[in-house]
Amino acid sequence: MCEDLENLDDLHMIFKLVRGIILLNSPSIFDKIFSDELILDIIGALEYDPEVAKVQKHRIFLKDHVVFKEAIPIKNISVVSRIHQTYRIGYLKDVILPRILDDATLASLNTMIHTNNAAVISLLKDDACFIQDLFSRMRSPNISMELKRELVLFLHEFCTLSKSLPLVQQLRLFRDLSGEGVFEIVSDVLQSQDRKIVSAGTDIVILFLNQDPNLLRSYIVQQEGNSLLGLLVKGMVTDFGEQMHCQFLEILRILMDSFTMSGAHRDVIIEIFYERHLDYLVDVIASSCPSRSATRTSPNSAVVGGNTEEHRIKPEILLNVCELLCFCVVHHPYRINIYFNTTWYFLSRMNILFAMLSSLTC
Structure with missing residues (x-):
């Protein structure tokens, strides 16, 4: 009624009352006022x-401009309700009242958001049909690029929000996703x-490695052709921009960290890397080093295959390759020693490595 009559004095008073109610910081009150x-x-x-000159049109923004886009239909009404509530609480916290909320109230709202996230993930993970439908759609050969992008980003957010769950439930969820074929995706x-979506894919891999590296190691060991490990190695020397090569480096380091390996994975995963992929990384460095007679190239890039226009590898990528090789020396000294000693061009490769390290540190 006050709004219809444009009675600003009363509307300002209502603002102060509602603000005071929120600052009471009562969970039972929050449950009531943040209901649908x-x-x-x-x-x-x-x-x-009253301290802002213009009336803020928050409801119009939430109703007309915020679109709840479902990459995959969510049939559970409770899940949808919690998703809406979480967004609105976050909007209130970050947009409407950021300068008004005290630390205690802010912490309570963050806890409410965290609890909602945990409830959403818990309800979705317990819905076997939902997970199966998600993976079935992602595997479909007829999927459009736009839908594929949305589904990958949804899976990324799903895995990220799973950190809201207790550790035991997190591990169970990641094992279930691994069993459903997440690494194939x-x-x-x-x-x-x-x-x-490549960035989202690497983030998903890192989330799994932080939870249990052996899930990915088991998949790579059992996989014919080891294409995922090969993709990770190639991704490390591919210029995706935005420092993504660092993500690939981190993945490979965790994957081959001898201190976290156990059982059969310990030797097999290292053998696969040294036998099938180490040559590729060393060749990347070797082909990026110009011969003594070659003309000097741009200081901002290294050249592969002598082509200064088409096959450039950034120095920071080469530095990451060198860092991974140094990591191998520290963690697998016996295996890498065998690799170089059984390679007939050992001396030339070592000279190349030292030359590259010297040029990168200059």
């Missing part, structure tokens, strides 16, 4: 801040030309 029935009314009352994603 009241949340928009609460946000509407907070549009009339990631292998396909890493071959995409879309940098954003």
